[in-house]
Amino acid sequence: MAEHSDEQTEHLVRRLVEANDPMRGKQIAPPRRSAAELRRLAEQRRGDGRWRASTRPGVRLRSLVPVAAVALGVGALVLVNVLPTGVADRAEPIPVAMAVAPAALGLQFPGPADPAGPWLRELAERTARLPESAGPGRYTYQHSQTWSLDSTGADPAAANAVLARDEQLWWAADRSGREDITVLPGQPGDEEQTRWLDGPPSGTDPARTDYRPGELAVVVDEPATDPAVLTRQLSAHEPFSNGPQAVIRAVADLYRFHEMNPALRAAVLHVLTETSGLVLRGRVVDRAGRVGVAVSVDSAAGATRDLAVLDPDTGHLLSYEQVALISPPRSAVRAPAVISYVLYLAHRRTDQLG
Template sequence: MSTSRSVRNLMGPADPAAGVTPGTEAAERGLERILRDAPVPALRRAPARAAFRSRPAVAALAVAAVVSGAVAVWPGATPVAFAATPPPLAYHLAAEDSRRGAAAELEEIARRVETLPESPGGERSHLRWRQWALWTRTDSGGSFSKVVPEEFDLVRSPEGARLRRFLLDDGPGSATEQTADATLQGPVPVTADGLRAWLRSRTPGIDGPLGASQAVHDLVTQRVLSPRQRAALLRLLADLPEVAVTGEVVDRAGRPGVAFSADSAAGGLPTRYTFIVDPVSGQLLGQEETLTESAGKLNVPVPSVIEYDAYLVSQDTP
C-alpha cells in the first residue's frame, strides 16, 4: 500500500487535508523515494509549545507530503506552491450570543459546570490527544513547509507516567514510549485567580492569548480536571483581552461545542487563538491557531490554520 493511501486510511475524518486531490502515482513514488533517502534538514515549527512537544527531525528534502495533502515544492521550483493546511471549521454565531459576549457566555457555562458532581477519582488517569502542526524550513532557496500530525496517549499511575506517541503519517508502527515528567506540580486551583497565578509560574504570558494557549495546553495534557477546576479554566479564558464568541461548531473529532477566540501578534504574526468548549461538561475539546493577516516566511496562504489540538480522552480510572 502506498504511503499516502496508508495515512489517509489512518487519519480518517480527522485528516487535516481531507478533500485535497493527491498527486499522480509517479509523484507519490517520487515523494516516497525522497522522504526515504533525503538528508534530514532543520525544521522550524511556528509557533512552539512547551509540554510534551519534543519532535524528531523529519526526513524531507522537498517539503511536500502527498501523504497529508501538501503540494510538492522542490528548491528553485516556480511558482512557489503552498503547503496544505486544514480547512477552517464552520462556526455559527447566533445574534444573541454576539450581543451577550464571551465573558457572559463562559461565566454561564462555568456556573453550570461547577455544580456537577465530582468524580470518585482513581489511582490512574488517562489523557489522549491529537495534534497537527506546521513545520517550516527556511534557507537561501526559500521556505518549505510540512504538516506533522501526531497522537499522544498518557497514562499516569502510582508506578509513574508513560507517554505513548506516534506520527499519524507513519502509523502505529512509529509509536514510541517515554517516561512523562510532570511540569505542573501540586493540586490544580479551583478559582480563576488561583489558577492564573499557578500557571504563571511556568508561563509568564498567561494573561495574553498566546500565553494562555500554551498554558492551557500544558494543563489539559497533564491533568484530569474536576468540574470546579474546569469552571476556573473557563473563567480564566473569559478574562483574556477582547475574547469573543466565535460561535457553535463541530470540532475536528466530530463533537459539538462552542468556540471562543482572541487575537494576538505576540508570537510574531497576527494569530487568532480559538478554544472549543463542551457547553455541558465544560471540557476543553480543542484549540486552534489561525494566521489572520500575514504568513511571514511560512509557506501558507492567509488565512490558514497552522495548528490544532483535539483533546480526545480525559478521565480518571480505577
C-alpha cells in the same frame, strides 16, 4: 490581503516576536551545554527519532506540539514549539507539498463577535454544579491528536512540513508513567485520514517512552480550583503579561496532562472569563465531529488567532487551534490558514498502564 511596506512589515515582525516570546519577563539560566554539544544533539535526532533536553538532571519533558507561539520572519512563517523548560520531542515531518492543510472550522460568528465573558461565566457556574465524575486509579490517562505546520527544520526540503500524531499518556503522582506516540497521515483534509478515538488499532507499533519516578514533568503539578491561585499557576507556565493569547494557550497545555474534574473545569472557565479580548464565535463542529461553542482571541498585531472549542454542557475543552491571519511574503502559508490544532479525545483515571 493588503500589501505592507518594508517599514510596516518590520514593525509587525517586532511586535509579533515580542508578544509571543515565551521567555518574556523570565530570567534565563546560564546554558548547560555548549553550542557544539547542542549541534551534536540536533544531529542525533535523525538517528533515534526523538530529541530531549531538560533544565535539571533526570527529568524528561513531553512534547507540547502543536500548542505553539507564532513568529513572522523575513519570507517565512516560523512556528516555535513552546515548552517551559525544555525541547520538544519530534517525529519526522512530512513536507507540506505532500500534505493538505485542514479547512477552517465553520464558525457561527466568523466576523465581528460579542465578548465571551458573560457566556463563559454562565458556563463556569453550571459546570461547578456538576457531580464529581473522577473514578479511582493510580494513573491519569490522556489521549489526544495533534497536527501542526513546522517551519523550524534546517533542511530546506522539509520547510513548512507537517507533524501529525496520536498521543497517549499515563502518569502517576510520583511522576512515573508511559507515553505512546504514533505518527498519523499528514493529510487532515483527506477523507482517508485515520482518527483513532479509542487509541491506535491492534497491530500498530507506536513509539513508546517509559518514565521512571520523578522523570516526567507536567504543566502545573497540582492545579488549584481557586481561580485566583490557578491564574498564578498558569501564568507561571505561560506569562499572562504576554497578552490574552497566553491565557488560552496555558489552558490548552493544562488539558494535555490533567484529569479535569468539574471544580477544576469551572476554575479554568473563571480564569478565561476574566481574560480581556476573548470573543464568542458560537456553535461549531470540531475536527472530531463534536458539537461545541468556540471562543477566540486575535493577537500579535492581528497575525494569529487562538481558538478554543468548549462543550456547552460539561465545560470541557474539546479542541484548540491556531490560525494565521497574515500571510508573510514568499511563505507557503496563505492566510487565513490553520497552522496547528489539538483534539482532546479522552481523559480518565485508570490502574492500567498502557
